[in-house]
Amino acid sequence: MTTIYPRAASPTLVPRRDSLSDPFSAALRPPADETPAERERRIAEELRAKQVSDAIDEQLKLERAEQKRNKADVKVLLLGQSESGKSTTLKQFQLTHTPKAFHAERMAWRSVIYLNLVRSIRRILEAVSPDPDEPLVVPATSLPSTSFGQPGPSSSAVLHDPDKYTLYAQRLAPLVLLEERLIRMLSEDVDDDEATRLEDGSAPGWLTNGNASIGSSNSGNGALSTASSPSTAAGARPAIHIDTRSLPGSPSTRSPVARGVEVAVRTPKWKQALSLSRKQLKSTSPHSGTGEVVGWWEDPNDPVHVLFKCSRPMRALWADPWVQAKLTERRIRLEESSGFYLNEIDRITAMKYIPTDDDILKARLKTVGVQEHSFTLTQGASRPMIWKIYDVGGARNQRQAWAPYFTDVNAIIFLAPISAFDQVLAEDPRVNRLEDSLLLWRSVVSNKLLKHVNLIIFLNKCDLLKTKLESGVKLNQFLLTYGDRSNEYEAVSKYLRNKFGLLHQQHTPNPNRELFIHFTAVTDTRRTGTIIANVRDIIVRRNLKDSKLLV
Ligand SMILES: Nc1nc2c(ncn2[C@@H]2O[C@H](COP(=O)(O)OP(=O)(O)OP(=O)(O)O)[C@@H](O)[C@H]2O)c(=O)[nH]1
Numbered sequence: 093m094t095t096i097y098p099r100a101a102s103p104t105l106v107p108r109r110d111s112l113s114d115p116f117s118a119a120l121r122p123p124a125d126e127t128p129a130e131r132e133r134r135i136a137e138e139l140r141a142k143q144v145s146d147a148i149d150e151q152l153k154l155e156r157a158e159q160k161r162n163k164a165d166v167k168v169l170l171l172g173q174s175e176s177g178k179s180t181t182l183k184q185f186q187l188t189h190t191p192k193a194f195h196a197e198r199m200a201w202r203s204v205i206y207l208n209l210v211r212s213i214r215r216i217l218e219a220v221s222p223d224p225d226e227p228l229v230v231p232a233t234s235l236p237s238t239s240f241g242q243p244g245p246s247s248s249a250v251l252h253d254p255d256k257y258t259l260y261a262q263r264l265a266p267l268v269l270l271e272e273r274l275i276r277m278l279s280e281d282v283d284d285d286e287a288t289r290l291e292d293g294s295a296p297g298w299l300t301n302g303n304a305s306i307g308s309s310n311s312g313n314g315a316l317s318t319a320s321s322p323s324t325a326a327g328a329r330p331a332i333h334i335d336t337r338s339l340p341g342s343p344s345t346r347s348p349v350a351r352g353v354e355v356a357v358r359t360p361k362w363k364q365a366l367s368l369s370r371k372q373l374k375s376t377s378p379h380s381g382t383g384e385v386v387g388w389w390e391d392p393n394d395p396v397h398v399l400f401k402c403s404r405p406m407r408a409l410w411a412d413p414w415v416q417a418k419l420t421e422r423r424i425r426l427e428e429s430s431g432f433y434l435n436e437i438d439r440i441t442a443m444k445y446i447p448t449d450d451d452i453l454k455a456r457l458k459t460v461g462v463q464e465h466s467f468t469l470t471q472g473a474s475r476p477m478i479w480k481i482y483d484v485g486g487a488r489n490q491r492q493a494w495a496p497y498f499t500d501v502n503a504i505i506f507l508a509p510i511s512a513f514d515q516v517l518a519e520d521p522r523v524n525r526l527e528d529s530l531l532l533w534r535s536v537v538s539n540k541l542l543k544h545v546n547l548i549i550f551l552n553k554c555d556l557l558k559t560k561l562e563s564g565v566k567l568n569q570f571l572l573t574y575g576d577r578s579n580e581y582e583a584v585s586k587y588l589r590n591k592f593g594l595l596h597q598q599h600t601p602n603p604n605r606e607l608f609i610h611f612t613a614v615t616d617t618r619r620t621g622t623i624i625a626n627v628r629d630i631i632v633r634r635n636l637k638d639s640k641l642l643v
């Protein structure tokens with residue numbers, strides 16, 4: 093915060109042409125009998141006063157410039173349930189508009205990608221466990237000493253399920269410790285007071301009565317930053333939360349990791365912390381000094397070593413038909429979450445692995461709180477526009493943090509993952525995810541505070557919807573009103589578009605508001621780039637129109 097000092101009196105350094113009728117001039121005039129010493133003192137004091145005054149002027153000028161810089165022309169809020177694709181959309185905006193910042197964070201994402209991969213392995217092991225609810229702790233002495241690299245059909249024929257599970261679990265046990273280490277790495281340098289209190293999942297007030305508690309939003313400085321909601325109290329839990337379904341051999345079921353909770357980070361500090369250990373590299377790496385990001389593989393503590401060593405059993409586990417059959421039996425579709433990395437184990441566990449743009453877009457890290465991203469948009473000859481995009485946590489216990497942003501926002505991009513029609517909320521397994529999206533959408537479109545806010549909806553995860561329908565999953569088994577309509581992608585997507593469109597039509601407090609609907613797969617950079625350009629133009633045009641109407 094800047095302190096404003098009281099303004100000094102106006103200096104009088106030069107002889108003035110004082111008007112005799114002006115009482116101020118008379119008061120400031122030097123006394124007629126001023127001695128040379130007094131005159132010198134007076135001039136010195138006046139000089140000092142002028143310096144103070146100039147400093148204040150300069151300070152005010154800087155503050156005005158700062159205020160101007162921070163005043164966003166356009167504020168966009170990304171809304172939607174957890175895992176709907178909000179943060180991925182934000183990454184796409186970053187990639188388009190602040191590519192330098194995106195690339196600078198590339199290596200920090202390595203840890204998140206590793207963690208996603210390790211957790212996918214853990215989920216598989218849980219799925220093939222003889223008792224998925226009671227992880228088996230394997231006594232080291234009972235382990236068969238078979239080579240693990242290629243468990244072909246013969247090994248699956250010889251071994252009973254528990255043996256096979258034990259074998260995999262033993263070989264992959266180092267990943268348990270790695271998982272905890274990765275979580276610690278991500279949580280390092282995160283202050284407790286920035287952590288999030290996980291409250292109960294009850295619906296926030298604004299969802300039921302439309303009365304939000306209003307506050308102002310924080311300003312950001314270019315890169316991703318945490319903007320704490322004015323009405324959300326921060327709690328005292330660690331900022332990282334994680335499921336503790338430990339792999340067999342896990343050191344303790346009371347490890348810092350809490351069972352059933354997904355990894356989430358409230359602050360972007362982890363990016364700075366993990367961005368690059370250039371400092372460490374300088375002293376150890378022969379590659380240092382080139383300014384390049386190199387040499388992490390020379391650090392024996394780098395997580396890549398454990399991953400590299402576990403690479404073969406990981407690959408074998410994922411490729412094992414017995415495992416695939418178990419996953420199908422238990423209706424676990426890892427490709428809908430971080431399973432993407434399972435098809436790329438060799439590349440991702442390679443010593444010199446550098447995440448690609450695609451890897452980063454697919455990396456999953458749950459958002460807690462609100463994160464802000466600013467960028468300047470220059471279009472043609474018109475003056476540059478400052479955009480602020482707010483990415484919120486979408487889980488139920490996070491939604492109370494949304495309302496304070498409602499009064500001061502120009503546009504909302506709402507993400508509805510339409511592929512999730514056969515899934516339930518992680519935070520409440522009694523609630524179907526599509527139903528939750530529809531209810532959430534209805535509360536957004538009907539909210540009076542958002543009456544004049546431009547609404548754009550991304551019917552997201554269309555790629556997954558297509559694959560799911562093609563694999564034979566039927567929409568009408570989860571959405572009874574769909575009846576006996578075609579289960580083809582075209583028919584399903586059109587139906588869902590109409591459903592979301594109709595809710596807006598029926599519940600909007602502003603019948604003149606136009607709704608923009610897009611089918612998206614926000615992990616697809618090429619297609620999303622075009623959509624983002626389109627959305628940007630709509631928002632800019634609407635904003636211009638609104639500001640003209642207001643004048
Ligand atoms: N295949 C596919 N994956 C997607 C798509 N959109 C998002 N994802 C993936 O879904 C996961 C969740 O996306 P996020 O962007 O983290 O979801 P979010 O809405 O920010 O979730 P919260 O932070 O919990 O509110 C990530 O692993 C994304 O890569 C999509 O259109 N297609």
Ligand SMILES: [Mg+2]
Binds near residue numbers: 179180459484485486
């Ligand atoms: Mg997010």
